[in-house]
Amino acid sequence: MQPLPPPEHRRVLRYVVFLAICLLAFSCAGLSSTTRTNDAMPESAVLIANAGEASQALTRDEDDGIHPAGDQESSSIPMAVTASGNATAGAVMMSDPVIQQPLVGGGGSGTEREVNLSYLLFTCMVAERKSMQPLPPPEHRRVLRYVVFLTICLLAFSCWALVNHKINDSMPESAVLLANADEASPALTRDEDDGIHPAGDPESSSIPMAVTASGNATAGAAKTTDDPVIQQPLVAGEVERSELRCDADNAALRVYVHDLPAEFHFGMLGWDGQGENAASAWPDVRDASAVPHYPGGLNLQHSVAYWLTLDILSSSSSSSSPDRPCVAVRVTNASLADVFFVPFFASLSYNRHSKLRRGERVSRNRVLQAELVKSLTRREEWRRWGGKDHLVVPHHPNSMMQARKRLSAAMFVLSDFGRYSPDVANLKKDVVAPYMHVVRSLGDDDSPGFDQRPVLAYFQGAIHRKDGGKVREKLYQLLKGEKDVHFTYGSVRQNGIRRATAGMSSSKFCLNIAGDTPSSNRLFDAIVSHCVPVVISDDIELPFEDVLDYSEFCVFVRAADAAKKGFLLRLLRGMTRDEWTRMWRRLKEVAHHFEYQYPSRQGDAVQMIWAAVARKMHSVKLQLHKSSRFQRI
Numbered sequence: 001m002q003p004l005p006p007p008e009h010r011r012v013l014r015y016v017v018f019l020a021i022c023l024l025a026f027s028c029a030g031l032s033s034t035t036r037t038n039d040a041m042p043e044s045a046v047l048i049a050n051a052g053e054a055s056q057a058l059t060r061d062e063d064d065g066i067h068p069a070g071d072q073e074s075s076s077i078p079m080a081v082t083a084s085g086n087a088t089a090g091a092v093m094m095s096d097p098v099i100q101q102p103l104v105g106g107g108g109s110g111t112e113r114e115v116n117l118s119y120l121l122f123t124c125m126v127a128e129r130k131s132m133q134p135l136p137p138p139e140h141r142r143v144l145r146y147v148v149f150l151t152i153c154l155l156a157f158s159c160w161a162l163v164n165h166k167i168n169d170s171m172p173e174s175a176v177l178l179a180n181a182d183e184a185s186p187a188l189t190r191d192e193d194d195g196i197h198p199a200g201d202p203e204s205s206s207i208p209m210a211v212t213a214s215g216n217a218t219a220g221a222a223k224t225t226d227d228p229v230i231q232q233p234l235v236a237g238e239v240e241r242s243e244l245r246c247d248a249d250n251a252a253l254r255v256y257v258h259d260l261p262a263e264f265h266f267g268m269l270g271w272d273g274q275g276e277n278a279a280s281a282w283p284d285v286r287d288a289s290a291v292p293h294y295p296g297g298l299n300l301q302h303s304v305a306y307w308l309t310l311d312i313l314s315s316s317s318s319s320s321s322p323d324r325p326c327v328a329v330r331v332t333n334a335s336l337a338d339v340f341f342v343p344f345f346a347s348l349s350y351n352r353h354s355k356l357r358r359g360e361r362v363s364r365n366r367v368l369q370a371e372l373v374k375s376l377t378r379r380e381e382w383r384r385w386g387g388k389d390h391l392v393v394p395h396h397p398n399s400m401m402q403a404r405k406r407l408s409a410a411m412f413v414l415s416d417f418g419r420y421s422p423d424v425a426n427l428k429k430d431v432v433a434p435y436m437h438v439v440r441s442l443g444d445d446d447s448p449g450f451d452q453r454p455v456l457a458y459f460q461g462a463i464h465r466k467d468g469g470k471v472r473e474k475l476y477q478l479l480k481g482e483k484d485v486h487f488t489y490g491s492v493r494q495n496g497i498r499r500a501t502a503g504m505s506s507s508k509f510c511l512n513i514a515g516d517t518p519s520s521n522r523l524f525d526a527i528v529s530h531c532v533p534v535v536i537s538d539d540i541e542l543p544f545e546d547v548l549d550y551s552e553f554c555v556f557v558r559a560a561d562a563a564k565k566g567f568l569l570r571l572l573r574g575m576t577r578d579e580w581t582r583m584w585r586r587l588k589e590v591a592h593h594f595e596y597q598y599p600s601r602q603g604d605a606v607q608m609i610w611a612a613v614a615r616k617m618h619s620v621k622l623q624l625h626k627s628s629r630f631q632r633i
Contacts, residue, residue, distance in 0.1 A: 019154060020151050020154035020155045020158060246315065246324060246326035246329055247329060248329060248331050248336055250326055250329075251315075251326050251327065251328060251329035252326070252327050252328070252610075252611070252614045253327060253328040253329070253338050253339060253610055253611075253613060253614040253617065254328075254329060254331045254336055254337050254338045254339075255312050255315075255328050255329065255330050255331065255337065255338070255339055255340075255341050255391075256330070256331055256332070256333075256334050256336075256337035256339070256340045256341065256381070257309075257312060257313070257330055257340075257341045257343060258340060258341065258342055258343065258376070258379070258381075259281045260281075260342070260343055260344065260372075260375070261281075262281070263368065264343065264344045264345070264368060264372065265305075265309060265343045265344065265345050266282070266283055266292050268345055268348050268349065268352060268353075269292035269293065269294065269295070270292060271283050271292045282313055285310055285313045285314045286314075288598055288599055291310060291598070294306045294348075295348075299347070299348055299351050299352075300436050300438065301435045301436050301437075301438060301521045302347035302348075302351075302395040302396040302399070302415065302435070302436075303347070303348070303436055303596070304347070304393055304395045304413055304433050304436075304596075304609070305343065305344065305345045305346065305347065305348075305393035305395065305413075306345060306348075307596045307597075307598060307600070307605070307606050308341070308393065308413075308606060308609065308610075309341075309343045309345075310598045310600075311328070311598065311599075311600045311606050311610075312328060312329075312330050312341060313330065314598075314599065315328065315329045315330045316329070316330040316332070323601075323602075324599060324600065325600065325601070325602040325603075325607045327607050327610040327611050327614065328610040328613075328614070334381050337381075337389075338389070338614070338617050338621075339389055339390070339391050339411070339613060339617055340381050340382075340389055340390045340391065341390075341391045342372070342376065342390055342391060342392045342393075342410070344368070344372055344392065344393070346369075346392070346393060346394040346395070346396065346399040346400045347393075347394070347395050347396035347399045349364075349365045349368050349369075349399065350365055350396050350398055350399040350400075351396070352364075352365075353365040353368070354398075366402055369400055369402045369403035370402070370403070372403060372407075373403050373406045373407060376390070376407065377406070385624050386409050387407060387409040387410045388409050388410070388411075388620060388623075388624060389411075389617070389620060389621075389624070390407075390409075390410040390411065391410065391411050391413065391613060392407055392410045392411070392412055392413070393412070393413040394412055394413075394414065395413060395414060395415050395433060396415070397414075397415060397416070397418060397419045397517050398419065404420070404424055404425070405424055408423070408424040408425070411429055411430055411431065411613065411616060411617075411620070412425050412429075412430040412431070413430070413431050413433050413609065413613075414430055414431070414432060414433070415432070415433065415435060415517070415519055416432065416517055416518045416519040416539075416540065416541050417430075417518075417539075417541060418516075418517035418518045418519070418539065419517065427541060428619075429616065429620070430616075431609065431612045431613055431616060432541045432542065432543045432544075432545075433543055433605070433609050433612075434524050434543045434594045434605055435519070435520070435521030435523075435524050436521065436524075436596050436605075437521055437524040437525045437527070437528050437594065438497060438521060438525060439497065439500055439501040439504060439525045439528065439529055440501050440528075441528040441529075441591065441595065442505055442528065442529055442530050444588050447505075447530040447584075447588060448505060448506065449581070449584070450508065450577050450580055450581055450584070452506075453505075453506055453507055453508045453531075454484070454506060455484060455485070455486050455503070455506055455507035455508065456482075456484040456485055456507070456508055456509060456569075456572055456573065457479070457484075457485045457486070457487070457507065457508070457509045457510070457511055457534065457568075457572055458485075458486045458487075458503050458504055458507035458509070458510045458511065458531065459475075459486065459487045459488075459510070459511040459513065460486070460487075460488055460489070460490040460496075460499075460500055460503060461489070461490040461515075461520075461522060462489070462490065462515065463476050463489055465514075465515045465516055471513060471514060471536060471559045471562060471563055472513050472514075472515070474562075474563045475487070475511070475513060475536070475562060475563070475568070478563075478565060478568070479568070479569070482569065485569075486503055486507065487511075500525070501529070504525060504526060504529035504531045505529050505530070505531065507531050508531070508532060508572075508580060509531065509532050509533075509534050509555065509572055510522070510525075510526035510529070510531040510532070510533055510534065511534050511536065512526060512533050512534065512535050512536065512537065513536045513537065514536065514537035514538070514539070514540070514559065518537045518538075518539040518540040518541070519537065519540050519541075523535065524594050527553075527587060527590070527591055527594055528591050528594060528595075530584055530587045530588055530591070531587075532553065532554065532555060532580060532583045532584060532587065533553075533554045533555070534554070534555045534557060534568075534572070535550075535554050535555070535556050535557070536557050536558075536559055536562045537559070538558060538559050543594075543608070543612075544593065544608050544612060546612075546615065548590060548593070552583065552586045553583045553584075553586040553587045553590060554583075555571070555572075555575075555583075557571065592604060593605060593608050
């Protein structure tokens with residue numbers, strides 16, 4: 001049921017409707033008065049007067065009957081009619097003071113006289129009814145037309161206002177913009193390929209990654225954005241967020257979570273499922289500070305599965321925050337699910353268990369992959385559609401090397417497609433997710449502007465790479481002698497992470513050059529440092545590019561062009577202050593879309609991934625439903 005309009009709206013509508021009714025009544029009364037009273041009554045009076053005069057002009061003669069006064073010899077009498085009751089040829093003129101017709105049979109008896117007098121009155125009445133009344137004068141008709149037109153307009157306006165109010169009440173948030181995250185991850189450690197790793201100090205070796213909503217905001221706390229393209233999928237019947245309960249009826253994506261043993265997920269973080277949560281397959285996520293922490297070092301940049309699992313588990317908690325975004329919600333009934341989430345920390349399994357330990361013939365990572373394939377392919381949920389509605393997160397380029405082919409029907413969440421064949425992973429079915437950045441985020445107020453960034457271009461990391469990364473060596477030779485360019489080998493020693501943070505925040509442009517794979521977390525370090533990224537990677541696929549236009553805050557250069565002497569420097573030095581500032585401002589607006597945190601916040605990386613999955617599922621469901629057209633029950 002739609003809510004009634006506010007009291008002030010109802011009062012206005014009542015006044016408008018009352019005025020319209022009054023005007024309509026006035027127009028009807030005016031029309032009636034003009035046509036009937038002013039025009040019809042005079043002619044009726046004339047007829048009645050004529051009838052009266054006629055009756056008075058008759059005199060009675062006992063011998064000869066009825067004659068007109070003063071004409072004793074007349075053989076005709078008014079009002080004689082034919083046998084059929086119709087007046088004869090001479091009795092129709094309304095202007096005659098006395099209506100006369102030849103008398104049938106001469107004098108006539110007393111009964112005939114009474115009949116003739118009755119017909120006299122009857123003829124007056126018939127003549128009055130048959131007479132057509134003239135239309136009102138032209139000036140009256142014009143006034144009446146204006147009054148009727150105004151009345152109809154007022155009634156139409158009243159109906160429109162009421163309908164419009166109900167429509168607006170029913171869809172107040174049909175296009176809700178995703179707001180910003182207000183926390184960023186602490187200083188982390190860097191890429192195994194690019195050379196930033198734990199430096200040995202306690203702050204960077206292991207970082208607790210579970211952050212409460214009320215925890216200390218990092219320097220990269222994001223502000224409100226007017227970004228028109230980042231929207232949650234529309235929810236039918238959505239009401240204001242303060243009144244919205246995030247459940248299966250309101251969420252954009254309904255997620256069923258497979259209950260895998262702890263060894264596939266939080267068991268790798270030291271959680272054994274004992275104690276208070278012995279009866280549960282999952283840790284208690286209601287207290288963000290008490291959830292198992294993800295390890296630091298090389299693991300963090302590919303920790304996507306961890307953040308997604310925490311978020312979807314918290315969605316079914318009765319104590320979940322009312323501010324939690326309602327993009328994805330967990331359902332326990334598989335028949336209600338849009339997608340089936342496989343909570344396997346594949347990247348962590350690769351980092352921790354890919355090497356053989358003493359006494360092992362097969363690595364623990366391979367064993368887990370084999371058990372996962374066996375468990376999933378036996379489940380009814382997988383067999384129904386061959387796994388096409390399942391979600392797996394092998395974000396690390398080397399994770400799930402043995403199982404990826406067997407599970408390729410599922411939707412993957414990846415960093416890029418560099419180490420996947422197109423028949424296993426592709427942009428049509430899979431989702432690209434950002435790396436977790438390792439430098440500290442900058443806040444809007446802490447972000448240096450054009451004049452406060454003396455370095456033109458910045459790069460620090462591994463220089464000698466394979467495959468597409470060979471362009472790094474060429475650029476190093478071209479740029480190493482330039483005074484306003486920082487291009488050096490990156491080291492994990494001597495506070496490398498802090499030096500990288502300071503270097504990016506003091507540079508106008510940060511070079512993101514292809515390495516062993518098309519992407520690295522360096523791009524996302526640059527984004528949260530508000531250093532305009534220069535992307536030199538021809539095969540890179542970017543997260544959320546269907547809703548984000550990276551050309552608004554990144555510079556793209558083909559590898560072949562970048563390798564030309566002087567090309568890159570001319571391009572960057574030719575960028576004006578206004579052009580750079582426009583991109584810098586846009587960076588500050590979109591940076592929160594690349595933040596991982598728990599509890600998740602609207603518009604952060606976790607919610608952006610769920611929204612991307614929801615968009616992919618539309619096409620997946622279309623194909624699944626089309627394929628089932630001719631299946632027999």
